[in-house]
Amino acid sequence: MNDKSNIAYFGSTPIEDCERRFMASGHRVTPSHQRVDLLSDNCAPPHPDILAAINQASGHFYRSYGADEITAKAADQIRSIFDSDCSVFFVATGVAANGLSLAAICPPHRSIICHRNAHVVKDECGAVPFFAGGATLHMVDGANLKISPERVLNAVKSRTDIHFQKPAAITFTQATEAGTVYSKNELSHLRKISKENGLYIHVDGARLANAAAFFGISPKEMIDCSGVDILTLGGSKNGIPFGEAIVIFNPVLRQEFGYRIKQSGHLISRVWMISTAWFAALEDNLWINNAQRANAAASYLAKRLGEIPEISVPFPVQSNLVLISGSEILLSRIARDLPWASYPFIINGMLRFACSWCTTASEIDAVTAAILAIIEDHKEKDLG
Numbered sequence: 001m002n003d004k005s006n007i008a009y010f011g012s013t014p015i016e017d018c019e020r021r022f023m024a025s026g027h028r029v030t031p032s033h034q035r036v037d038l039l040s041d042n043c044a045p046p047h048p049d050i051l052a053a054i055n056q057a058s059g060h061f062y063r064s065y066g067a068d069e070i071t072a073k074a075a076d077q078i079r080s081i082f083d084s085d086c087s088v089f090f091v092a093t094g095v096a097a098n099g100l101s102l103a104a105i106c107p108p109h110r111s112i113i114c115h116r117n118a119h120v121v122k123d124e125c126g127a128v129p130f131f132a133g134g135a136t137l138h139m140v141d142g143a144n145l146k147i148s149p150e151r152v153l154n155a156v157k158s159r160t161d162i163h164f165q166k167p168a169a170i171t172f173t174q175a176t177e178a179g180t181v182y183s184k185n186e187l188s189h190l191r192k193i194s195k196e197n198g199l200y201i202h203v204d205g206a207r208l209a210n211a212a213a214f215f216g217i218s219p220k221e222m223i224d225c226s227g228v229d230i231l232t233l234g235g236s237k238n239g240i241p242f243g244e245a246i247v248i249f250n251p252v253l254r255q256e257f258g259y260r261i262k263q264s265g266h267l268i269s270r271v272w273m274i275s276t277a278w279f280a281a282l283e284d285n286l287w288i289n290n291a292q293r294a295n296a297a298a299s300y301l302a303k304r305l306g307e308i309p310e311i312s313v314p315f316p317v318q319s320n321l322v323l324i325s326g327s328e329i330l331l332s333r334i335a336r337d338l339p340w341a342s343y344p345f346i347i348n349g350m351l352r353f354a355c356s357w358c359t360t361a362s363e364i365d366a367v368t369a370a371i372l373a374i375i376e377d378h379k380e381k382d383l384g
Contacts, residue, residue: 036363038301038341040237041207041320044356046277047239047290053280054241054273066090066271074275077282078233078247082220087248089261090274094206095124096266097232097244099131102171104253104260105200105230108134110168112202113155115140115147119177119204122346131264136165144180144315147172149189156197169200174222175211177346179298179321182211184225191227200250201227206234209291210319229253239290239357240281243274290357294320297355297364304368305353310375314350322353333374341367 037043062068066089075088091097098120106112112128114120116139120128129135138155142148147170156167170190175181182190194201203226205211212219223231229250236242248254261267268274281287295318302317311326323345325331331351335342342351353367 035340036367038353038355038359038363038367039339039343041294041354041356042237043354044239044358046241047281047286047357049286050239050241050277050280054276057272057276062270062272064269064271065267066275068272068275070272070279071275074279074282077279078245081218081282082223082247082249084220084223084249087254087257089246089248089257090243090271090278091246091261091266092243092268092274094119094204094232094234094236094244095127096264097246098124098171098202098204099127100257100260100264100266101202101230101232101246102128102135102169103132104248104257105202106132106135106168108132109165111136111138111165113138113140113147113152113167113170113199115142115145115172115176117145117177117346118171118173119206120171122177135168138165138167145173145176145178146180146182146186147190149186149193152190152193153197156193156199167197167199169202170194171202171204173204173206174226175207175214175319175321177321178315178323179207179210179319180316181214181318182226184215184217184222187222187226191225194227200229200253203228203231204234205231206237206244207291207319207321208233209238209287210295213288213291213295214318223249235278235281235287237356238281238287238294240277243277245278291320293357294355294359297359297361298322298353300361301353301355301359301364301367304364305371308368308371308375311371320355322355323350324353325350330375330378333378334371337374338367338370341370 078088079086102112112135114137121137121139128137140147140151140155142151160166212222230253231247233245233247235244298317298320302313302322305311305324306313310330311324314325315323334351335344342353345352
C-alpha cells in the first residue's frame with residue numbers, strides 16, 4: 001500500500017489549491033533546456049532579474065572588500081527584514097558561512113549539537129572542526145531529520161566531566177535536508193532549552209526562504225521564536241548565482257568577526273557582486289516569491305509521485321524537496337535512467353528531487369511520465 005498521508009500542505013493551503021495556483025501561474029520563467037533538472041536547486045539558473053542587476057552594476061567602480069554602497073544597502077535590507085540591528089557579512093559559500101559561524105560560537109574544547117544527518121555532518125568534509133580548531137559535532141537523532149529537544153537535553157546532561165567536550169551550541173537546518181520544517185512550537189522549545197543551558201543557537205538557513213514560505217510568516221517571526229544567535233542565510237539555492245549571508249543577532253558574537261573571515265581567506269575583493277545579487281533578490285520580495293514557486297512545484301511533484309503505487313513519499317513535503325522510497329531495484333533504475341532528475345539521498349534507500357524557482361508543471365509531468373515508463377518497462381520483473 002502506498003501511504004499518501006505525508007503529502008503535506010503548502011502553508012495552510014490544501015495541495016489542490018496550491019497545484020491550481022502553480023499550474024495557472026503566469027509568473028514562471030522557463031529556461032530553455034531539453035532535460036528536466038531536479039538533481040539540485042543549486043543546478044537551477046540564476047533568476048534573470050538578479051543577473052540583470054549584476055550586469056547593470058558591473059559598469060561601475062566600487063570600493064573593495066565590502067566597503068561599497070551596494071553592500072551597505074543590502075545589509076540594511078536584511079536588517080529591515082529581521083527588524084534587528086544585526087551584523088551582516090557576505091561570503092561565497094554555504095560551507096564557509098556555516099564553518100565561520102560555528103567557530104564563532106564554539107571554542108575548540110567544546111562541541112556542537114546537531115542532527116546526525118545534518119549538512120554539516122554529511123556534506124561539508126569536516127569543515128566545522130577545521131574552522132573551529134578542534135570543536136566536534138555531537139550528533140543526535142530526531143524524526144523527519146529534526147533534532148529532538150529530548151535528545152538535546154540528554155546530550156547536555158549526559159556528561160560534564162573534564163574528559164568530555166561539553167556542548168556549547170546547537171545547530172539545526174531550516175528547512176531540513178529532507179525538506180521538513182521546524183514548527184514554531186518546536187523552535188520555541190529548542191530556544192527554551194538553549195537559554196536554560198547556556199547554549200548558542202546557529203541556524204543553517206540554506207532554504208530559510210522556503211521554510212518561511214511554507215509557514216506563510218515573515219522570516220523575522222521565525223527567527224524571533226527560534227532565539228537565533230547567528231544565521232547562515234542561503235541564496236544560491238534560490239535564484240542567486242553565488243554567495244550566502246552570515247547574519248549575527250547576538251552582539252557578543254559580532255566583535256572582530258570580520259577578522260575571522262579575512263584570516264580564513266573568505267573576504268573576497270568584489271563583495272559588491274554578491275551583495276548586488278542579494279539586493280535584487282530581496283527587492284519586492286523576490287526571494288520569497290521564488291521560494292513559493294519552488295515549494296508549489298514540490299507539492300505538485302509529491303502529488304504526482306504519490307499516485308504511483310510502487311513509490312512512497314516518506315517525509316512531509318513542506319519546502320522544495322521531495323524524497324521517495326521504494327524497492328532497491330526500482331530506485332536504482334530511476335537513478336540510472338534519470339541522473340539529471342534525482343539524487344541519492346544521504347539516507348540509504350531514498351532518492352531526492354529538488355524543485356527550483358523555475359520548475360514548471362510540464363517538467364514535473366515529464367519526470368513523472370519517465371518514472372512510469374521505467375516501471376512499465378520492467379513490470380514483468382520483480383520490483384520487490
